[in-house]
Each structure stands twice: as C-alpha cells, then as structure tokens.
Amino acid sequence: MLPTIILIAGAVYCLIPVAWVFVAATKSRAQLFSTFTFAPGTGLIDNLRGLFTYNGGQFGQWALNSLLYAGVGALLSTFVSTMIGYALAKYRFRGQNVIFYGILAGVLIPGITLAIPQYLLLSAVGLAGSVWSVLLPSIISPFGIYLSRVYAGSAIPQETIEAARIDAAGEWRIFQSVAIPMLLPGMVTVFLLQFVGIWNNFLLPYVMLSDQSQYPLTVGLFTLLSKGSSSPALYSLAITGAAVSIIPLVALVLFLQRFWRLDLISGGIKG
Amino acid sequence: MRKRSLMGFAAVAVLAVALSGCAAGDGASASDKTVSLKIWGWTAKTQQVVDTWNKTHPSVQVKYTDAGGGNDSAAKLRTATRAGNAPDIALVEYQTLPSLVTAGVASDITKYTKGIQDKFTEGTWAQTTFDGKVYGIPQDVGPMAFTYRQDLFQKYGFGAPKTWDEFASDARVIHEADPGAYIASMPPTEFGSWAGLATQAGATWWSVKDGKWTVGIADEASLKVADFFQKLSDDGVILTEPLLTPQYDKSLNDGKILSWPSAVWAPGVLASVTPGTAGKWAMAPLPAWKAGETTVPFQGGSALVVTKNSKHPQQAAEFAAWYNASKAGLEGMINKQALYPAAIAGQKLASSQKPPALMPQQTDFYKLAATISKTAKPITWGPDVDVASTTFTDRLSKAINNHTAWRDAFTATQKAVVADMKKNGFKVTNK
Amino acid sequence: MSLRNPGAADAAQPVTAIPYRAAPARASRTGRRRPSMAPYLFSAPAIILYVIFMLIPLAYAVWISFTAYRLEGGGILGTKVQVFVGLENYFSVFSNSELLVSFGRMAVYGVIAVPLTLGLALLFALLLDVPAVRAKTFSRTAIFVPYAVPGIVAALMWGFMYLPATSPFSYITQAIGLGPIPFLNNPGLYGSLANIAIWGGTGFNMIIIYTSLRGIPAELYESARLDGASELQIALQIKVPLVRAALTLTAIFALIGTLQLYAEPTTLQPLTTTITSTWAPLMTIYQQAFATDDLPGAAAGSTVLALGTVIVSAVVLWISNRRTAASAR
Known part of the structure; x- marks a missing residue:
C-alpha cells in the first residue's frame, strides 16, 4: 500500500x-x-483562436517546423549514429578508441560554447539562417553514438556476422540486412532521445534563425514571452501555445515508451 | 560494397552541392527589378504596417521578422553583422544604439536623411545622431509620465502627486490604509527607468565633449535619487519586485499596485495585462523633484537603423523614413500599433486619436502627451549601456536583498562602466 | 576522453572486435575486397559531421578566446575590431571574483539537486519493480511526462508556481494564516531551482534504472523471496547492487548537467531580484556572449568550464572505478 x-x-x-x-x-x-x-x-476558445491566428497562423508553421527539425534531424542522427556505433562495436580498427572517446567527450562541451562559433562558421559558407543550419548540427549526437555502440555490442552476436561473411555477403549488406533488424530497438531509443532533444532545443535555432517562419516552437514561444519595454509578454498566448505544444510530444513519448530500451544506456558499463 | 559506399559519398556530395545551391539562390533572389529588404523588430502588429508598404511599393518588398525584445535582438544583430547576415533594417532601442554603432551594426545614413530631419524635434533627432552623423530614424518616443489608478488615488483623497515628496507621502498613506497595497514597484531591473529618474533630478549619466566621454552615473543627483527611494523601500511603502511578471500582473489586477512611473507607452502595456481595470486608470505628468519643474527625459522608445550589411541602404533608409515620418506609416503606427510616434506630425496626428483603451475617460491623453513631449529631453546613452545595465541591476539587487546602501550600486556601476570604456579604448575623462 | 572507462566499457564487449583475420577468407573469394575500409566508411558520416560541427567550432572558440573586440578609428564611437590579446581573457576569468562565487552557488545547487534526482529516480524505479504495487502504468507515465516538456515551458510553469501572488502553494499557506512561501528568496531559492531540475530529470533517470531492473532475471530474487526476505531487503541487498552501473552513469550525467547549470536560474531571473545575471558560471558566459558583446571573454570562460568538466568527470569515474574494483575483490 x-x-x-x-x-x-x-x-x-x-x-x-x-x-x-x-x-x-x-x-x-x-x-x-x-x-x-x-x-x-x-477563455479557451478565444485563446486557441488567438493562438492559431497570431501573425497569420504562424503558430501552426512553428509546430510544423519543430516536427521537421526533430523528425528529420532525429532520423538522420539515428542512421549516422547506428552506422558508427556498429563500426565501433563490431570491428577493430586503427584509431577506433580515439574516435570513440573523442566523440564522447563532446557531451562535456556546453551548447553555448558551440552555438556562436557554429553560427559564424555556417555564415561563412552561407548556410546560417537556413533550415540546414538547424538540421545539420543536430545530426551529430555523442550520446546517440555511445548508445548505438553499446547496443550493437550486446545485440549482435559475433557469430551471426561471421556466418554472413562466410556466405560472401558484403560488409554493407551485412549491416543492412543482418545488423539493422537486430539493432531496431536501439535505433528507436536513439531516435526518441534525439527527437525530444531537438524538439526541446532552444539555443541553436535561436542563434541560427532569423526568419520567423522558420522558427521551431521553442523559439516561437520565446518571442511571445520576450518583448521590449513597450510591448508586454503575451502570457495568454504563450501559455496556450505551451499547452498545445506539449500534447503531441507527450503523446509521442507515451506511445513509443514501450519500445524504449533505456537499459542499454547503462549496459555499456555493466561490470 | 564499394559501389554502395561510393553511392553514399555521391549522395553526400549531391547534398553539399544542393546546400550551396540553396545559399546561392538566396543571394540571387534580389533580382534587378524588385529589391527585397529584411527588417527585424518586435513590436506588435509591425507586420500590418509592413504590409501597407508592400502594397504601395511593388518595387521594394519588405519582409518582417520578430526577433524578440530589445536586448535579445541587439545581441542577435551584433552576431549577425559579424557573420554578414544582418537584415537591412532593424528596430533598436535608443539606449542600445551607441553600442550597435561601435559594433558596426548601424550604418551612417546622413546622406539619405537630409530631407526628414525637420520632421522631428531637435531633442528627438539627437537620440540617433553621434558626432554629427545620423545612425537611425526615430520611431517612437517615451516622454516620462505617471500612470496611476485614478479611482484608488481618489479614494484615498488625492490626485496624482505633483512632486516626488508628495509621491512619498502618498505611498505611506496608501500602505497604511491597506498593508497589501503599494503605490508602485521600483525594481533594480528597470535600468532605463532609473536613468530617467536620475536625469530628471539633474544627473548626466553619459556626455561627450571634445571627443571625450564623461560618465556621471554616480553624480550627486543620482545618489540623491538612490537615497530617496531606498528610504521608501526601507520603510516598506514601495516594492522592488520586477515588473510585468505574473506576480506584478496579478497585483495590478488586484489593485495592489497603484501606479507605474514610466512613460507615455505605459497605458498600452497595461491594457493587455489588466484589461479588467480599464477606465480606472489615468495618466499625469511625472512627479517633479522640485515643484513646478516640467522637464522630463525620454524613457524607452526606439529607432529604425539601416545596417552596414545592407546592399540597398538607400531603399532601406527610404522605408525607415516612410515608416517613421510619412503619413501612411505614422497612421499605421498609431492606429495599428498604438505607439507614440517620434515625428512631430505623428504626435499631432495622435492628438486627434481616442485615448488608450486603459483610460477611455481621459480625453486629453494625447494632448497631455504632446505637452510633455514638447519639453522632454533625450538621455545620451554610452557605448556600453549593456555593461552599465547588468552591473547596475546586479548591484542594486544585492543592495536591496542585503539591506546595504543603494547608492553603492550607482558608484559600483560608475566604476565598472569607466573601466570597461577604458579597456575598450574609449577616451574617458575622470570626473 | 573524460567518460573513458576502459575497464568497464570494454569489458562489456569481450567478443565485439572483428579481427582482420576473418576477412582474408572472404577477400580471397571476392578478390578486390578490402574489409579494413568498412569501419572507416561506416564511421565517415559521423566523423565528418563531428569535425565540421563540433571540432572546428570548438577550435574556433578557443582561438576567439585569445582575442578581444577593441575600438578603432576616431570619433566618439568608432568601430570595434577583433585583435589578438593573448591570455588576457583567461586572466580575467580567474580574477573575476563574481565568477568564482558563482561556482560556489552552483555547488550548493548540485549538492541538493543531484542526490535528490537520483535518489527519487531510484526509489520510484524500485517501487515500480515491486509486484504488489498498483497503478504502475499511470505512475510511471506521469513521472516521465516532464521529460517531454521543453525548458522554456517548464520555467513558465514553475514561475507561476513560485510567485506569491500566483502560487497555489502559497495560496494554501496564506489561507491557514502563514505567510507566502519564500520560494524565490535565499536560501529557499536553491531548493526552488533544484526542484525544477529534479522535476525534469527524475522521470528520465527512473526509466533508465527501471529498465535495468527489468533486465535482471527474476530467478535472482525468487529464491530470496522463498527464503522469506522482505521486498525491502530484496531491493536494498539484491537490486541496488545490480543496477550500480546504471546509477554511476546517471550520476555522471547529473554532474555534467549541474556544471552546465543555466536554464533554471536564467528563466527564473526575470521574476526575482535574488538571481543576478552572474548567478551561475554559465550565465556569466552567456551574458558576455550575448548581452555585453564580449564573445572572447565568453569563449575563454567556457574553455575553462569545459576543462573543469573533464577533470570532474574523470575524478568521478576514477573513484567509481576504484570502488568497483575494490568491491569486486
């Protein structure tokens, strides 16, 4: 009890x-x-009407943008992480440890440190302010790579790979048709972590974007809350927006919760 | 396998080309016929005014982005300028303008603004002019004024205070009658407001003479202001809570905060926070430090600048002039955005307007605003207002929380500002 | 590097490595295959992105930290240009007493937030694993929900919960004659800030520990149950030691999270005068980068902070490794 x-x-x-x-x-x-x-x-109906008509229906656009950044970003991130995780777990090659620990050290760098240099560098190649400036930096995820490596290490028996090799399958083919099916639960986990991470990210899109129609929800809500001295924060709109924006994410997380394999996070250091 | 990975690399290469293609496309979109300009701002309904321009100026199309409030967009502007991506036009607060000039954001638009200078009072125009060069066109101004709950003040038997001494005695009466009620909150977060009050008392926080800066944040007048409000706070008859937080907004709605000594834009702000109390408010001139003095400084307000990144400075300046000084632009600013325009014609136009929604009964609102504005004087802002405002807010917050002397916050700010200006290479005279 | 835990991480994959010698058999069949290229090709996209979006910006940030924006040209304003100033920004970092004090505040915050987050996560995970507990799905789901709430929304929510005039908690204490709860004054502020982190982090850590628990074969404690051990005894004596790895990892993440303390105080800052703009180290850095136009100073500060994080993480891992080794003996 x-x-x-x-x-x-x-x-x-x-x-x-x-x-x-x-x-x-x-x-x-x-x-x-x-x-x-x-x-x-x-005032619910009025608030919703106000929210969805704000600035010509911009809130809906922000929601779609969030979906795009988080969805595409997380998908790409998952594949990139899975590939390198698989390589790190299932091959032995020169520079392996340098690569792994080098990437892992990335979690130690505060996002603020990187945001402005990233912006300046992306500007130099003319990408700042574009959708790419938010998407591309989101793909690399040290944590996702760590998880993928741990999961690949424990989910794919070495014998399976050896057997495939003996059948003369190419390395890519082994990865594609043998490894990926076995890695799926881990990939779902990485995808979800990245999805939520990108969805909730504020600083990167805030620094990178300067076109309101490209804002994700977090930056959009921020502009509703942060106004100059002569215009007050739009609390009602921001609160309604916050409520609406939580719903899809909570739904997604709840729905996919059963596929989570978060135990794999700690799997790597199970003595 | 090799073939596959080659394809993979090919895909990456294609992606890269596509990306750079996008970038190039962006640059090329400014074709020979139509000039497209970008503008950053934050005030409500800017889009509607921009739409009016776009309808009447097919050859110069303007795209508006809400870049967040004044400080946020100033930071974004600096970074974007260093990266070469700043918009063509940006709304900036007067107090951040000098720092944006030194950061190379705002460009010298003297040659584009010859014709419109006389549309503004000298004091207003001075806020965007440094060393004889024009760096922006004033949009709105905020001559300081006193917005208060007329009904509650009347209940206690007085009108708006004429002097700060009256303000102090009113504060005591109000708090004594209702221990939950306060005449106002004067928080350390309102740097601009403190600068305004000190200026009203005779301080000059920044001034320039012969190419040298003088900093007077710890002027005797400033310290007097500090002591004055500290006394009220120590006696517990004014608050020092930040403004426009949920806490503050609730207190306003409950009738527990009775006034906001700020500027003529205050009624517009309050109307959206406490729509339920409309009709109970009124605006009066700011209390004076000496009875009979009517000169007040401007607080807040902003200007449109043309950035150095802009490839079409002339069109950008034309747009800024249209927005801030033409009849169509001013009408939009007044009717749609409820701003108090900087241009003389705009203030005249406004005087025939209905009073703000917060105080529909005050039919002389805009007349009074114009009267205050006529003698209002600008504050000269220094190139490191950011340093000043963060130091000031931090130090004054600490003084309040630790019950130490408020004037020390002013002295500390003075020191920090002078040190920062010297470090950055400005010529500063010691006072 | 700092998360390096060779003893543990590599021990988990005793059979992971593919020795090259597996390859020749195949190579001889296909003739031109060079399997040793495969891992590099698999790693290439990640490495390329890592270099472009992390290493180069990082190197750039370090370079910026040796420069400053200084005034050039005549007039009263002039224009700022970037100049090389050597270690000047680093001297400023270490002579900034405000910054040093803010490390102390961060430590107090961490001492509250980290053990409570992990303790509650462990508690909830263990409770979820008790067979007799009811409404499990509801509780697990509800506790996990904050994970899906963006920081800016969380701050908005807790701001309303803390401010005396809008707080339902203060409403209750005021109704029964006590004053409002001083959520935003010292020393309550530390608890209030930690609370936001605990609220946001418990669910995620709980799931990590819970899934680890679920991975333990049930037979391990069936016999204990038969021997009459209570659920509490099973939890403390069997389950906790088995999820030690998960706990170590969550502790490291919580520590790194503490060192990067920024969002909670920043979002509450506009609501109170108790939080200054330099309350936490990262706030000082952010302020330099965005408000006072001192990007070089910010770069120097974050370089120092990142190095500090590396050292702290290394020490934590070293201690936990030693303890693991000692208990294994």
Missing part, C-alpha cells in the same frame, strides 16, 4: 505544473491574473 501511495504522490508532483498549464490555457486575459491559479476560466 505504502509503495503505491508514494508512487502516486510522485506522479501528482510531476503532473501539477502540467495540469496548471492546461487550466491556465482556459483562462481569458482578464482571468489569468485575477482568479485562483487552478480555477478554470472561460
């Missing part, structure tokens, strides 16, 4: 702020700051 109560208490703790966003999204501008925090309001 006690364990159940503790768990439910934890669940409530995690849901309270989320519940608040949905309640606040129902409040009109006048109600937002004049009624009790958790009292529902009557």
Whole structure:
C-alpha cells in the first residue's frame, strides 16, 4: 500500500505544473491574473483562436517546423549514429578508441560554447539562417553514438556476422540486412532521445534563425514571452501555445515508451 | 560494397552541392527589378504596417521578422553583422544604439536623411545622431509620465502627486490604509527607468565633449535619487519586485499596485495585462523633484537603423523614413500599433486619436502627451549601456536583498562602466 | 576522453572486435575486397559531421578566446575590431571574483539537486519493480511526462508556481494564516531551482534504472523471496547492487548537467531580484556572449568550464572505478 501511495504522490508532483498549464490555457486575459491559479476560466476558445491566428497562423508553421527539425534531424542522427556505433562495436580498427572517446567527450562541451562559433562558421559558407543550419548540427549526437555502440555490442552476436561473411555477403549488406533488424530497438531509443532533444532545443535555432517562419516552437514561444519595454509578454498566448505544444510530444513519448530500451544506456558499463 | 559506399559519398556530395545551391539562390533572389529588404523588430502588429508598404511599393518588398525584445535582438544583430547576415533594417532601442554603432551594426545614413530631419524635434533627432552623423530614424518616443489608478488615488483623497515628496507621502498613506497595497514597484531591473529618474533630478549619466566621454552615473543627483527611494523601500511603502511578471500582473489586477512611473507607452502595456481595470486608470505628468519643474527625459522608445550589411541602404533608409515620418506609416503606427510616434506630425496626428483603451475617460491623453513631449529631453546613452545595465541591476539587487546602501550600486556601476570604456579604448575623462 | 572507462566499457564487449583475420577468407573469394575500409566508411558520416560541427567550432572558440573586440578609428564611437590579446581573457576569468562565487552557488545547487534526482529516480524505479504495487502504468507515465516538456515551458510553469501572488502553494499557506512561501528568496531559492531540475530529470533517470531492473532475471530474487526476505531487503541487498552501473552513469550525467547549470536560474531571473545575471558560471558566459558583446571573454570562460568538466568527470569515474574494483575483490 505504502509503495503505491508514494508512487502516486510522485506522479501528482510531476503532473501539477502540467495540469496548471492546461487550466491556465482556459483562462481569458482578464482571468489569468485575477482568479485562483487552478480555477478554470472561460477563455479557451478565444485563446486557441488567438493562438492559431497570431501573425497569420504562424503558430501552426512553428509546430510544423519543430516536427521537421526533430523528425528529420532525429532520423538522420539515428542512421549516422547506428552506422558508427556498429563500426565501433563490431570491428577493430586503427584509431577506433580515439574516435570513440573523442566523440564522447563532446557531451562535456556546453551548447553555448558551440552555438556562436557554429553560427559564424555556417555564415561563412552561407548556410546560417537556413533550415540546414538547424538540421545539420543536430545530426551529430555523442550520446546517440555511445548508445548505438553499446547496443550493437550486446545485440549482435559475433557469430551471426561471421556466418554472413562466410556466405560472401558484403560488409554493407551485412549491416543492412543482418545488423539493422537486430539493432531496431536501439535505433528507436536513439531516435526518441534525439527527437525530444531537438524538439526541446532552444539555443541553436535561436542563434541560427532569423526568419520567423522558420522558427521551431521553442523559439516561437520565446518571442511571445520576450518583448521590449513597450510591448508586454503575451502570457495568454504563450501559455496556450505551451499547452498545445506539449500534447503531441507527450503523446509521442507515451506511445513509443514501450519500445524504449533505456537499459542499454547503462549496459555499456555493466561490470 | 564499394559501389554502395561510393553511392553514399555521391549522395553526400549531391547534398553539399544542393546546400550551396540553396545559399546561392538566396543571394540571387534580389533580382534587378524588385529589391527585397529584411527588417527585424518586435513590436506588435509591425507586420500590418509592413504590409501597407508592400502594397504601395511593388518595387521594394519588405519582409518582417520578430526577433524578440530589445536586448535579445541587439545581441542577435551584433552576431549577425559579424557573420554578414544582418537584415537591412532593424528596430533598436535608443539606449542600445551607441553600442550597435561601435559594433558596426548601424550604418551612417546622413546622406539619405537630409530631407526628414525637420520632421522631428531637435531633442528627438539627437537620440540617433553621434558626432554629427545620423545612425537611425526615430520611431517612437517615451516622454516620462505617471500612470496611476485614478479611482484608488481618489479614494484615498488625492490626485496624482505633483512632486516626488508628495509621491512619498502618498505611498505611506496608501500602505497604511491597506498593508497589501503599494503605490508602485521600483525594481533594480528597470535600468532605463532609473536613468530617467536620475536625469530628471539633474544627473548626466553619459556626455561627450571634445571627443571625450564623461560618465556621471554616480553624480550627486543620482545618489540623491538612490537615497530617496531606498528610504521608501526601507520603510516598506514601495516594492522592488520586477515588473510585468505574473506576480506584478496579478497585483495590478488586484489593485495592489497603484501606479507605474514610466512613460507615455505605459497605458498600452497595461491594457493587455489588466484589461479588467480599464477606465480606472489615468495618466499625469511625472512627479517633479522640485515643484513646478516640467522637464522630463525620454524613457524607452526606439529607432529604425539601416545596417552596414545592407546592399540597398538607400531603399532601406527610404522605408525607415516612410515608416517613421510619412503619413501612411505614422497612421499605421498609431492606429495599428498604438505607439507614440517620434515625428512631430505623428504626435499631432495622435492628438486627434481616442485615448488608450486603459483610460477611455481621459480625453486629453494625447494632448497631455504632446505637452510633455514638447519639453522632454533625450538621455545620451554610452557605448556600453549593456555593461552599465547588468552591473547596475546586479548591484542594486544585492543592495536591496542585503539591506546595504543603494547608492553603492550607482558608484559600483560608475566604476565598472569607466573601466570597461577604458579597456575598450574609449577616451574617458575622470570626473 | 573524460567518460573513458576502459575497464568497464570494454569489458562489456569481450567478443565485439572483428579481427582482420576473418576477412582474408572472404577477400580471397571476392578478390578486390578490402574489409579494413568498412569501419572507416561506416564511421565517415559521423566523423565528418563531428569535425565540421563540433571540432572546428570548438577550435574556433578557443582561438576567439585569445582575442578581444577593441575600438578603432576616431570619433566618439568608432568601430570595434577583433585583435589578438593573448591570455588576457583567461586572466580575467580567474580574477573575476563574481565568477568564482558563482561556482560556489552552483555547488550548493548540485549538492541538493543531484542526490535528490537520483535518489527519487531510484526509489520510484524500485517501487515500480515491486509486484504488489498498483497503478504502475499511470505512475510511471506521469513521472516521465516532464521529460517531454521543453525548458522554456517548464520555467513558465514553475514561475507561476513560485510567485506569491500566483502560487497555489502559497495560496494554501496564506489561507491557514502563514505567510507566502519564500520560494524565490535565499536560501529557499536553491531548493526552488533544484526542484525544477529534479522535476525534469527524475522521470528520465527512473526509466533508465527501471529498465535495468527489468533486465535482471527474476530467478535472482525468487529464491530470496522463498527464503522469506522482505521486498525491502530484496531491493536494498539484491537490486541496488545490480543496477550500480546504471546509477554511476546517471550520476555522471547529473554532474555534467549541474556544471552546465543555466536554464533554471536564467528563466527564473526575470521574476526575482535574488538571481543576478552572474548567478551561475554559465550565465556569466552567456551574458558576455550575448548581452555585453564580449564573445572572447565568453569563449575563454567556457574553455575553462569545459576543462573543469573533464577533470570532474574523470575524478568521478576514477573513484567509481576504484570502488568497483575494490568491491569486486
């Protein structure tokens, strides 16, 4: 009984702020700051209309952009990570450790350190401000590579590869038709981690993009909240936008939760 | 396998070519016939005014981007300029303009603005002119004013305070009558507001003479302002909470914060925060440090600059002049954006407007605004306002939280600003 | 490099390596195959992207850290140009007392946030693994939900939860006659900041530990159950040691996360005067890069911070390795 109560208490703790966003999204501008925090309001329809008509329907565009950056970025990232992870786990080659640990060290560098140099360099080749400036840097994920390596190491028996070799299959073919099917659960995990990571990323698109119609949701919501001295933050719009933007992500994470293989994160250092 | 990987490499190569193709395409889109310009800003409904221009100027098409508030877009502008990607035109706050000039963002547009200078008062125009060179066209101004809850002030038996001393005694009366209520919040985060109050008291935070800067943030007048408000805060009759947070907005709605000493743009801001209290507010001239003095500084407000990156500075300047000084642009600014224009014609145009939604009963709002504006004087901002404002806010916050002297924050800011200017290579005279 | 854990990482893949000698048999059949190229080709896209988007920008940042923007040309404003200044920015980093104090604040925050995040994650994971517990799917899902909430939205939410006028918690304490809860004043501020991190991080870490637990064969504790061991005993004596690897890893990530503390204080900063613009080291760096136009100073600061992270991570791994080795003995 006690364990159940503790768990439910934890669940409530995690849901309270989320519940608040949905309640606040129902409040009109006048109600937002004049009624009790958790009292529902009557402005939901107006807020939604305001949100989706803001600046000619820009919110929908932002949502689509987020989907594009996170979807395509995570997909590319998954393939790139899986390939190198497979190579690092299943081959022995010169420079292997340098490559692996070198890439892994990437998680130690704060994003802020890289954002501006990345921007300056992408500008030099004329890509800053384009969709590519957000997509390309998102592909490389030290953590995803680490996971892929660990997963490939444990999921593909060496004998399977050897057997395929004896059947004269090419290395690429072995990867494609033998390794990938076995790696799928790991790939789903990497995909999800990257998807959520890119979806929630703020700094990179904020630094890179200067065309509002290319903003993802995070930067879009930020512009609603951050205004100059002569225009106030658009709290109602931002809150409604926040509520709407949480829904698809939570749905995705919940739906794919069963495919997660997060144990593989720690698999690599299981003594 | 080799074939496959070759294909893989080919794909990468194609991608690379496609990418550079995209980039080239972007550059080429500015064809011979139509000039396309980009503008960054943040004020509400800028898009609508830009649309009006685009309809009437088919050969110069302008694309608007909301780049976030003043400080955020200034940072983005600097970075974009170094990378060569700045927009052609950008909205900047007067106080960030000098730093954007030194960062090479704003370009000298003196030769494009000869015709429109007389559309602005001298004081307004001075805010975008340095060393005789024009770096921007003023868009809106914020002559300082006092926005207050007329109904509640009346309940306590007084009107708007004429002097700061009256403000102080009103503050005590209000807080005594309702311990949850405060006359105003004067937070350390409002650097511009403090600069305004100090200037009103006679301080000059930055000035230039013979090519040398003088910094006066710790002027005697500034320190007097610090002591004055510290007394009120120590006595617990004013707040020092940041403005326009959920906390602040709630207090406004509940009638627990009764005024906002700021500028004429305040009613527009408050209207969207506390629409339920419309009709209960009014605007009055800012309380004076000495009875009878009417001169106040400008607080806030912004200008359009043409960037050095722009390939079409002339068209960009034309657009900026249209937006800020033509009848069509000013009408858009007033009717659609509810800004208080910098141009004289705009202020005249505004005077026939209905008062802001927050105070529909105050029919003389724009007349009063024009009166205040006529004698308002600009603040000269230095090239490192960013350093000044972060130091100031941090130090004053600490002084408030640790109950130490507020004037020390001003002194510390003065020191930091002078040190930073010297480090960067400006000529600074010691005062 | 810092995450290098050769003893552990390599031990996990005792049979992973493909010796080249497997290849000749095939090579002789196809004649022109050179399998030794394969791993490089598989790695190429990642390496190329890594070099372009991480190494080169990093090198560029280090170079910038040796320069400064200085004024050039006459007039009262002039124009700033980039000049080489050697180690000057690094001297500034180490003589910046504000920055050094901010490391202390970060440490206090970390001491609260890291153990609580990991402790709660472990607790919830263990509870989820107890057979008799009900409403498991609901709880697991709910605790995981914050992971899907972007930082900017989380800050907006907690801002409302903390400010006295809009906080439902302060509403309750005020209703029963106590004052509002000082969420945003010292020392409560540390707890409030840590809370945001705990809220956002517990679910993710819980899932890592939980899936590790699920990977343990049930027979391992069936016999213990038959011997009459309580669930608590099983959890503490059998399960916790078995998920030690997962705990070490989550601890390292939590530590790195602490060193990169930025989002929580920054997003609460506009709401209170208690958080200055240099409250956390990364905030100083961000401020230099974006607000006060001192990108070189920011580059120097982040170089120092990154090196510090490397050292801290290395020390943590060294300690955990030694302990693992000691307990294995």
